[in-house]
Amino acid sequence: MRFLSHFSMAVALAAAGTLTITALPSEAQAQKKKKEKKPKLSKEITPQVAAIQKAMAEEDPSPAKPMVEALLAGPWTGYDQFVAGQLAIQLGGKLKDTSLQEQGIKTSLASGQTPAEQAPVFNFYAGNFAYGAERWAEARQYFETAIGLGYRQNNVAALIAESYFKENNLPQGLTALDRAISIEKEANGQASEEWYRRGAGVAMRTNQPALAAEWTYKLAEAYPTGENWRAALSVYRDSAKLDDQQNLELMRLMRKADAMVSERDYFEYADAAGPRKLPGEVVSVLEEGIAKGAVREATSYTKDTLSLARGSISADKASLPASERDASRSANGKIALATGDAYLGYADYQKAVSMYETAIAKGGIDTARAQMGKGIALAGQKDWAGAKQAFSNVTGPRQSVAEFWNLWIDQQSAPAAATAPAAEPSPTAS
Template sequence: MRFLSHFSMAVALATAGTLAISALPQEAHAQKKKKKSKEAEIKISKEIRPQVAAIQEAMGGETPATAKPLVESLLAQPLEADDKFIAGQLAIQLGSSLKDTALQEKGINASIDSGKTSAEQLPSFLFFSGNFAYSGGRYAEAQQRLQQAFDAGYRQNNIGALIAEAYFKENKNQEGLAALERALEAEKASGAKAPEDWYRRGAGIAMKNNVNGAAGNWTYKLVEAYPTGENWRAALSVYRDSANPKLSNQENLELMRLMRKADAMESERDYFEYADAADPRRLPGEVVSLLEEGLAKGDVPSSSSYVTETLAAARGSVAADKASLGASERDANKSANGKIALATADALLGYGDYAKAAALYQSAISKGGVDTARAQMGLGIAQVGQSNWDDAKQAFSSVTGSRKSIANFWSLWIDQKAAGTATPEPAPTAS
């Protein structure tokens, strides 16, 4: 994945070459007269006046390149603040004329180090100093300069993401992710929206480098900002594959159910993994509905032996499974604990009988003797099936432990559904 492909170093360098240069020697008199900026107070010392005059004469001649050694010689001297600023401005101006980025960098750094750069220009100068350092592979220097520019209010040229990249280049992934998060927050605070690539970059770095706990956080950020079906699939897949400890079969089923709701299933693997998690022997109705949907959408091949065998097994179990539900409900009501109620609720949920499923999940929770977080997840999903959004969010908010992140994803999807930004749900398939 390419990051910040729209960010062109060439453009940045060109911009550096055309920075407005105030208080150049030939403008000093006019600036002083106006008294509108700090640069108007800059005075050339008598010690360097002859050198400045020679540089100006060479720059104004037919071969301005002859001024370069004169400028470099001036920069190399131990100069007072005003003189260093003047030398830096001359280097920027000449570097721009000659398209000499190394000379521009020297001039920008000299201007910054002089302490005489105006408050208006300083953020830009700091950025281009950091940008030069980044281009030169001096990433620690780039981190410092770019952060200074960011703190001074500079927000152009994707600076926040560039700071993060400077850390990533040194494998300082936690620091880079923290910098990228600051960049996202700064964009949000300004009323803007960070590019989708920034979120994808954060998620990719977190997953690839096993940054503890960060992959789920960054995939959540991605789908929160850009809730497309593709991003929901990427977010949930990344979360599933990077979960530590690994998701249990039931937890994976809860995640895959959300992937289906978000219309984010598109590959054979998605359908087959979902079917395996549901298990045609345990939840035959849900497996039938799922695979028939995949066939109808063309996402799974009808020629697949897995599809043929799994569908046959599930279809063969549906009648007897449905016939047993009445007795299971009665047993659940009589039982002193919630185990039968939980299992029966799972079965009813698989058939889309959400109201009965919700009631049995609530019974299982109140009677106890079950994994409460699992029952709360089932309850939340059953409430989603009935479009009882507030009740669903309340159930998901009660989930703790390893399922908490999955519950948070479900709650996010509900919020997007309410806001009209969620991807459309797939059309239901009869089972």
């Protein structure tokens, strides 16, 4: 994330009125605020200020620079110090001298005389200079002060997070980024999509699957596009080291979320399902990919896999009634679990739910897997409440995938909302 350019800083400061020095209050102000003590320049500094202002008024103000530098080095305090800082800011803007501007801002702040309405922006730009010089801790100090004074512009809270990332302090940076998102949402209703993507990418670098899941979840939650669902689930999949069955459960969600776009996605789904194990599901997903133009029908993989799966469907379907009977007689839920998987592959959601419930009741199986299958089948029936309950019962390694499913269900069952204004993109990381 880039810090603001110094030219932008000068423009913003000028717009805020920070480059104008008013050494003495006007008569009108004096009449309006009689009881308010007016700041005055000391006799010692007044001649130097007058000489500097005269030099700065010339077509070439550069001769004023050594005069301002000498003024900054003086033992001034209070309003004298504030005016010295303001002169440095003003001349720095004229000469495009960022070092002089930084000295001026810090001097003004140190004086204790910076007007309350200008203190937030002064602290931000002091932090901005420190950020540009890679003085991360100093930058954070000024940014935090600016935030405490109510400053919310220029991605200030996100820059704190980025400063931690620059130090490779990833966990602290993610904590700061989460806070930045909360601040931005409170101020503007939504944070930039890029902030969530940044968080997800950094979380993946921590090699902590739970953290990666948390941040990819945040991305899909805030911006539930097919592209973001794909990014979120792909990042999680690559960091979580799922087994084949868990990957199938995640791929089913990718399909539901319209997040499958590449041929590789469809081939991976088909491999996870297996043309002999779940032939109906393999045929369904590959034919869908062909119809969308994502899968090439003429490739050897597509032809061979479809041929094998299609050739298995008839016998597989014919065996299911007997499997149901065996499941009801079995002492454990293993046959019922496998039969539920088969019915789910054929999108026979009602029978799938029945078999999963039988498997759970009989026991002796991976209950989390059965609850996951039950939730997917109920989601297929658009029984959102039932599906959420099933997914909420999933524990262990599958829990994060179940939480993704529940998020997707929330998005499907939520009432249609008015389109929110697009968030302004944040600066990209440098």
